[in-house]
Amino acid sequence: MKTKDDRPGDAAPSASSPLRQGSGGQAGQALRRQAEEMARENAAQSPENLEALSSEETRHLLHELRVHQIELEMQNEELRRAQEELETARARYFDLYDLAPAGYFVLSEKGLIQEANLRAATMFGTPRGELLKSALTHLIVPEDQDIYYRHRNQFFKTGEPQVCELRLVKKDDAPFWARVEATGAQSADGAPICRVVLSDITERKRAEEEILQKTKELQEINEELTRFTYAVSHDLKSPLVTIQTFLGHLAQDLGSQKTALIEKDLGYIRNAADQMSKLLAELLELSRVGRRVNPLVEVPLQEVVNEALDLVAGRIAERGVTVKVTKEPVQLTGDRPRLVEVFQNLVDNAVKCMGDEPAPCVEIGVDEVGGETVLFVRDNGIGIDPQHQTKLFGMFEKLDHGTEGTGIGLALVKRIVDVHGGRIWVESEGPGKGTTFRLTLAETKRKPA
Numbered sequence: 001m002k003t004k005d006d007r008p009g010d011a012a013p014s015a016s017s018p019l020r021q022g023s024g025g026q027a028g029q030a031l032r033r034q035a036e037e038m039a040r041e042n043a044a045q046s047p048e049n050l051e052a053l054s055s056e057e058t059r060h061l062l063h064e065l066r067v068h069q070i071e072l073e074m075q076n077e078e079l080r081r082a083q084e085e086l087e088t089a090r091a092r093y094f095d096l097y098d099l100a101p102a103g104y105f106v107l108s109e110k111g112l113i114q115e116a117n118l119r120a121a122t123m124f125g126t127p128r129g130e131l132l133k134s135a136l137t138h139l140i141v142p143e144d145q146d147i148y149y150r151h152r153n154q155f156f157k158t159g160e161p162q163v164c165e166l167r168l169v170k171k172d173d174a175p176f177w178a179r180v181e182a183t184g185a186q187s188a189d190g191a192p193i194c195r196v197v198l199s200d201i202t203e204r205k206r207a208e209e210e211i212l213q214k215t216k217e218l219q220e221i222n223e224e225l226t227r228f229t230y231a232v233s234h235d236l237k238s239p240l241v242t243i244q245t246f247l248g249h250l251a252q253d254l255g256s257q258k259t260a261l262i263e264k265d266l267g268y269i270r271n272a273a274d275q276m277s278k279l280l281a282e283l284l285e286l287s288r289v290g291r292r293v294n295p296l297v298e299v300p301l302q303e304v305v306n307e308a309l310d311l312v313a314g315r316i317a318e319r320g321v322t323v324k325v326t327k328e329p330v331q332l333t334g335d336r337p338r339l340v341e342v343f344q345n346l347v348d349n350a351v352k353c354m355g356d357e358p359a360p361c362v363e364i365g366v367d368e369v370g371g372e373t374v375l376f377v378r379d380n381g382i383g384i385d386p387q388h389q390t391k392l393f394g395m396f397e398k399l400d401h402g403t404e405g406t407g408i409g410l411a412l413v414k415r416i417v418d419v420h421g422g423r424i425w426v427e428s429e430g431p432g433k434g435t436t437f438r439l440t441l442a443e444t445k446r447k448p449a
Contacts, residue, residue, distance in 0.1 A: 103198035107182075109156055109191065111136050123178075123200060126171040136196075141167040141175055151182070155194060159184050165201065177205040239272035246272075294335045298443075301330040301375070305364050308343035315351050319360060323347070326365040330373065333443035338416045343377065345409040346437050350379035353435070357381055366446065373444045376436055383433040384426060392426055417441065 053061070097104065103120030105113055113131050121128040124139060140148050144166035151162040162182045167175045181197040250265040305325050309316070316323060332339055347362055354360040363378045384392065393414040417424045421442030428435040 105136065105196040105198065106185075107136060107194040107196055109193070111152060114187075114193065120198060123176075123198060124168070124170050139168050141169055143167070148180075151180075152194070155182050155184070156192065159192075165205075168198075176200055176202045239276045242272035243269050294337055296334055297336050298331050298333045299336055299339070301332055301366070302327070304332060304336065304339045305343050307340045308347060311340070311344050312348045312351065315348060319351050319354060321351050321354065321360040321362055324361065324363045324365075328366050329447040330366050330375075331445040331447060332441060333445075334420045334441060335416075338419070339441075342413050342416050342439070345413045346377040349409055350377060350381060350435070353381040354379065355382040355432075367438075368446065372440060373446045374438050374440055375444070376438045378434065378436040380434040382435075383431045384428040384435050385430055386428070393424070 098118040100117060100119055103123045104115070104117040105120060106115035108114055113134055113136060116128050116131045118128060121131060124131065137145055137148065147164050147166050151164045154160070155162045161184075162180075164180050165177065166180065168178050169175050177200070179199040179201050181199075183195050185193050185195050187193050246265045246268040250262060250269070253261040253265055302325060309323060309325075343364070347364075350362045351360070357380055359380075361380050363376075365376055365378070367374045367376060393410050414424055417439050422440040424437065424439040426435060426437050
C-alpha cells in the first residue's frame with residue numbers, strides 16, 4: 001500500500017471554494033485584514049465599559065456573537081466536507097492513474113520522462129523516482145530505437161497520435177515487448193508534451209511467433225508431401241513397368257513352353273516385386289519417424305555406433321573398410337533405435353561410395369565448433385560434387401545409380417536428426433576428395449576425459 005507521499009499532487013480548489021478562502025494564501029491574508037478592520041470599527045463604536053451597555057444593546061451583542069459563532073461552525077463544516085471530497089477525489093485519481101493496467105508516461109519534447117505512474121515503474125522493475133527526468137531511449141533496446149525516433153519526430157511534427165510496437169528493457173536488462181500509444185497535450189506553461197500509454201504485449205508476441213513457426217512448419221510439410229507424392233509415383237512406376245512388361249513376355253513364353261525364358265521372366269518380375277516391397281517398407285519407416293517414439297534415454301556414443309556397425313558388418317568386411325571410432329566420452333540423448341539408424345545409414349552410405357579406393361576408411365568422431373558439440377562420419381571415398389550437395393537429403397536422391405538402395409537412407413537420417421532437435425549437413429571438396437557428414441543432436445554432452 002502506498003503512502004500519500006506517493007500519490008499525485010492535490011488539485012487546486014476553485015476561487016469560490018471555502019478551502020481556498022481558509023488557506024494560507026493571498027485570499028486568506030486578505031480575509032484576515034478585512035476582519036481586523038471590521039473589529040476596529042466595531043471597537044470604535046462600542047462603549048469603553050460594557051457595563052454601560054443597556055440591556056437591549058447587550059442582547060443584540062450576544063445575538064451577533066452567536067450568529068458569528070454559528071456562521072463559523074457552518075464554514076468549518078463546509079471546509080471539512082470539502083476536505084473529505086478532495087481526499088476521495090485524490091484516492092480515486094490514485095486508483096485510476098497509478099494502479100491502471102497500463103503504464104503512463106508524460107514526455108517532454110526532448111523525450112524526457114516528466115511523469116510516470118506506479119504501473120510504469122512496476123513494468124520496468126524500478127522506483128518511479130529513477131524514471132523521472134531520464135530519457136525514454138534509455139529504456140529501449142538499441143535495435144528498436146530507430147522505430148521510436150521515427151514515431152516521436154512524426155508526432156511532434158504533425159501532432160497526430162502515433163502507435164508502434166518495440167522492445168523495452170527492464171532494470172535487470174530483461175527485454176519485453178510493448179505497444180506504445182502517444183497523444184498530444186500541453187503543459188501548464190503551454191509547452192507541447194506527449195502522453196504515452198504502454199501495454200505489455202510480450203505474451204501476444206510470443207503467441208504470434210509460435211503461430212508463424214507452426215505455419216512455416218506446415219508449409220514445409222506440405223512441400224515435403226508434394227515432393228514425396230511425386231517421388232513415390234515416379235519410383236514405384238519403374239518396377240511396375242518392369243512387372244507389366246515381363247508378364248507379357250511370360251504369357252508368350254508359357255505358350256511356347258520355353259522353360260529358360262519363363263525362368264528369366266519370373267526372375268525379372270520377382271526382382272521388381274522385391275524392389276517395390278523394399279521401397280514401400282522404407283517409406284513406411286520414414287513416415288513413422290516422429291510419430292512412433294521410443295522412450296528417450298541417455299546412451300554413450302560408442303554404444304550407438306558399435307550397434308550400428310554390427311548391422312553393416314557384412315558390407316564393411318566385404319569391402320575391406322577400416323572403421324575408426326573416437327574414444328572421447330560423449331553422451332547422446334534420444335530414441336536409441338533411431339539414433340542407431342542414423343549411424344547405420346551414414347556408415348552404410350560411406351562404404352557403398354568408396355569407389356576404387358585401395359585403403360577405404362571411415363572415421364566417426366566429434367568436434368567442438370563454436371561451443372557446440374558436432375558429430376561426424378568421414379570417409380575417403382568418391383566425394384560429392386558441390387553442385388549436388390544441396391539435394392543430397394531429398395527422397396530417392398542417388399548420386400551413384402550403380403549402388404544398391406532406394407535413395408531414402410539419407411532422407412531418413414535427416415528426418416531423425418530433425419526430430420531430435422539437431423542439424424545435419426555434408427562437406428566435400430569434390431569428386432575423389434572424400435565426404436564428411438556432420439550432425440548435431442540436442443542434449444549431446446561431451447564429458448571431460
